[in-house]
Amino acid sequence: MEEALTVYKLLEELEIQYKKYEHELVFTMEDISKLDINIEGEYCKNLFLRNSKGDQHYLVVVSGSKSVDLKRLAREIPSTRLSFASDERLYKYLKLKPGSVSPFGLIHDLDHHVEIVIDQDLVGLDSLCFHPNTNAATVVISYDDFYKYLKNCENKILFVKI
Template identity: 30%
Template sequence: MDQFTLVKETLDKMGIPYEIVEHPAAHTTEEADEFIKGKEGVRTKTMFMTNKKKTEFYLLVMDDAKRLDFHEFQDLTNTKQIKMASAESLKEQMGLEPGIVSIFGLINNQEKNIHVYFDRAILDEKTMTFHPNVNTRTIFVASKDVLKFVKEMGYDYQILDLESFD
C-alpha cells in the first residue's frame, strides 16, 4: 500500500476528519505554502532528530516560520548532542524520505522508539498542515485530532515552549 493511502486509511479508522489539497511536488515548506495560500491552518515543520550515537530519536512539530535553536531544545528535553537525523535513519525509523517528514511517519515506526514533541505555539491553532507521507499533497487536520492521532498510534508527547528565533 502506498504511503498516502496508508495515512488516509489510518485517519479514517480513527474517525479523524481531514482535508487534502493536491499539488505538484513540494520539496520545501515554502514551496508547499505556495500551493495552499489562503487556506486556514498553521504551516508546520516536522524535524526528525537523533543523538550522536543514534540510539534515541526525536520528532518535533513546530511552526514552519520558526527556526529551531538546538541548544534550547536540548535544555528543554534534557538531552545532549542532538542533530538532524540522516536520510538513512529517517528511512529506517519512519519509512520516509527527506522533505516529507511529518507525524504520519509514526505509522511506519514499528519499534515505537521516537520521542514526540510539539511547540506550544502551534497548539492554539485550530488546524495544522502536513505532508501526508508524500510531497504532492498537503493534509489539513484539526490540532486536537493531531494529538489524538499521536496518542492512538501509541506515543506520548510533550509540549515545549520554544522561543522564536527568526
C-alpha cells in the same frame, strides 16, 4: 500516493476529520508558499533529529515560520547534543524520504522508538497542515484530532516552548 492512502485510511478508522490537497512536489516551506492553492491552517515544519549517541530520535513539530535552536531544545527535552538524522535513519524509523517528513510517519514506528516534540504554540489550533507521508499532498486536521492520532501511535510526546 500509496503512502497518503495509508494515512487517509487510518484517519478514517480513527474518525478524524481532515481535508486533503494534492499538489506538485514541495521540499521546503518556501516551496509551499509558492503553491497556487489556498490551504488554510498552520503549516508545520517537521524536523527528524538524533542525539549525539544516535540511540534516540526525535520528531520536532513546530510552526513553519519558526526556527529551532537545537542547543536550547536539547536542554529543554533533555538530551545530549542534537543534530539532523541521516536519510537512512529517517527511512529506518519512519519509512519516509527527505521532503516528506511528517508525524504520519509514526505509523511505521511500531517499536515507538521516536519521541515526538510538539511546540506548545500549536496546542489548540483549529487547523494544522502536514504531508501525508508524501510531499505531493497536504492534510489539514485540528490540533485535537492530531493529538488523538498521536495517542493512537503510542510514541512518547513532549511539549516544549520553541
